[in-house]
Amino acid sequence: MGKNFREDVLSRRTFAIISHPDAGKTTLTEKLLLFGGAIRDAGTVKAKKTGKFATSDWMEIEKQRGISVTSSVMQFDYEGFRVNILDTPGHQDFSEDTYRTLMAVDSAVMIVDSAKGIEEQTLKLFKVCRMRGIPIFTFMNKLDRQGKAPLELLAELEEVLGIESYPMNWPIGMGKEFLGIYDRFNNRVEQFRVSEAERFIPLNDDGEIVGDHPLKTSGLYDQTLDEIMLLNEAGNEFSAEKVTAGTLTPVFFGSALTNFGVQTFLESYLKFAPVPMARNSSIGEIDPLGEQFSGFVFKIQANMNPAHRDRIAFVRVCSGKFERGMTVNIPRLGKQLKLSQSTSFMAEERNTVDEAVSGDIIGLYDTGTYQIGDTLTTGKDDFQYERLPQFTPELYVKVSAKNVMKQKSFYKGIEQLVQEGAIQLFKTARMEEYLLGAVGQLQYEVFEHRMRNEYNAEVLMERMGSKIARWVENDSVDENLSNSRSMLVKDRYDHFVFLFENEFALRWFQEKNPTIKLYNPMDQQE
Numbered sequence: 001m002g003k004n005f006r007e008d009v010l011s012r013r014t015f016a017i018i019s020h021p022d023a024g025k026t027t028l029t030e031k032l033l034l035f036g037g038a039i040r041d042a043g044t045v046k047a048k049k050t051g052k053f054a055t056s057d058w059m060e061i062e063k064q065r066g067i068s069v070t071s072s073v074m075q076f077d078y079e080g081f082r083v084n085i086l087d088t089p090g091h092q093d094f095s096e097d098t099y100r101t102l103m104a105v106d107s108a109v110m111i112v113d114s115a116k117g118i119e120e121q122t123l124k125l126f127k128v129c130r131m132r133g134i135p136i137f138t139f140m141n142k143l144d145r146q147g148k149a150p151l152e153l154l155a156e157l158e159e160v161l162g163i164e165s166y167p168m169n170w171p172i173g174m175g176k177e178f179l180g181i182y183d184r185f186n187n188r189v190e191q192f193r194v195s196e197a198e199r200f201i202p203l204n205d206d207g208e209i210v211g212d213h214p215l216k217t218s219g220l221y222d223q224t225l226d227e228i229m230l231l232n233e234a235g236n237e238f239s240a241e242k243v244t245a246g247t248l249t250p251v252f253f254g255s256a257l258t259n260f261g262v263q264t265f266l267e268s269y270l271k272f273a274p275v276p277m278a279r280n281s282s283i284g285e286i287d288p289l290g291e292q293f294s295g296f297v298f299k300i301q302a303n304m305n306p307a308h309r310d311r312i313a314f315v316r317v318c319s320g321k322f323e324r325g326m327t328v329n330i331p332r333l334g335k336q337l338k339l340s341q342s343t344s345f346m347a348e349e350r351n352t353v354d355e356a357v358s359g360d361i362i363g364l365y366d367t368g369t370y371q372i373g374d375t376l377t378t379g380k381d382d383f384q385y386e387r388l389p390q391f392t393p394e395l396y397v398k399v400s401a402k403n404v405m406k407q408k409s410f411y412k413g414i415e416q417l418v419q420e421g422a423i424q425l426f427k428t429a430r431m432e433e434y435l436l437g438a439v440g441q442l443q444y445e446v447f448e449h450r451m452r453n454e455y456n457a458e459v460l461m462e463r464m465g466s467k468i469a470r471w472v473e474n475d476s477v478d479e480n481l482s483n484s485r486s487m488l489v490k491d492r493y494d495h496f497v498f499l500f501e502n503e504f505a506l507r508w509f510q511e512k513n514p515t516i517k518l519y520n521p522m523d524q525q526e
Helices: 001-008 025-035 060-065 092-102 120-132 148-159 218-235 241-244 263-273 406-419 441-455 504-513
Strands: 012-019 072-078 080-086 109-115 135-142 164-167 169-172 180-182 188-191 201-202 248-252 279-281 284-286 294-302 312-318 319-321 326-329 336-338 342-346 349-352 355-357 361-365 373-377 395-402 422-429 436-440 458-466 470-472 486-491 496-500
Touching: 001 355, 012 025, 012 092, 012 120, 012 263, 025 072, 025 080, 025 263, 072 361, 092 120, 092 294, 109 120, 120 148, 120 361, 120 395, 135 148, 135 263, 148 164, 148 218, 148 248, 169 218, 180 373, 241 248, 294 441, 319 486, 336 342, 395 441, 406 441, 436 441, 441 458, 470 504, 486 504, 496 504
Parallel strands: 012 080, 012 109, 109 135, 135 248, 164 248
Antiparallel strands: 072 080, 169 180, 180 188, 188 201, 279 284, 294 312, 294 373, 312 361, 319 355, 326 336, 326 373, 342 349, 342 361, 395 436, 395 458, 422 436, 422 486, 470 496, 486 496
């Protein structure tokens, strides 16, 4: 494949942005796209009246609520790098989608609201990154507002997350007194709210501003020098190896909303972020520079363009080169497919993609062939990548069509939305009533909204509350064991599942039926 292929792969940087809701994730994404020349004008997420919305939020319900509920993919070029950003939903009810997205990236950018510190959702997502050894870069956001002291934020990062940190830069003041950042890595000061010509002030070998400068008269400058001295003497040393191993996080301070510190962050990130990584498969590690094309489906999304009723399978390219029109094997189906319709993303804007290499994310138009987790390969080696996490739902509802005449739309809508993986479908063993399982309530609101708007099907949902789901290893189960406290259902693959009312009902069932082997799919993750 030659030199160009190798250079192309090594220029890829593919990352997800993770954070708690409202920490500024969508805003940072937009500013990065602005630097990459991918958009001309960043629309602030909250600007509802102007009709301008964040580039990464394309679904109608996201525009109404100002939150990201599905993972978007965006691609841009910057200084010789091809950057793929996967914007993940911050809302906890959509953690499944986020977890699967984290399987498709090589690094993660964690945004922390400097006023609130490490929040619950950030902690959950961080743990997934740690489990997978994903390198993490931290952006302490909203420095233009009053927040926690920087040393306190660092201590919290290390204590709560259990990871070493290295501040690449350090804030000079905050809130109304925010003057800029002391850039340790580039040995300069970057001033806040000044003209472009005055933005950077170089530092001498002792790390101080040379000669007279108004900034030197500020007590905040002296305080910053003291804190920098403390960091140099008592802080962690920078180690590119530790960053790659995911045990040290470079920390950047800035304000995404005012676009301050974002470019400095992007340039440093590109310098230290990992190139596409080798991935585990059923035949061992697959080299991203290998010639044989392979990838896996980590997300399926219906109706990204409501006018065309389309469905797109998002594929992470893991090795070799994708070429439009190529034929691939899908080991799960034992058959071959020609990939003639493919696309790259910029939220709502899509372009046909003719070629892609390891690290890229491509979209394949899907007529119902793909499932989340499918491996695509070429060549003689038929292998499969590691399974994607399957989640055990916690909340359940009975669902039916409000209008019997609209049954066809109802079934089509449910089938497509279930294949996307946002909700899980079950049928009661006897009556074949439809039940839906989800991680959180917002998923049902999105389900109802999309059924109505995209499939023209009004639904009735009857709450069943929270249940404990356990899958059954046995091939057959006595249906008489099903009752209100331990309901027997089948999942979409016709596997038996018991939905228990509570822990007590689960324990009682296991004591009375020792021959029935139950398991939780989340305990079976690699």
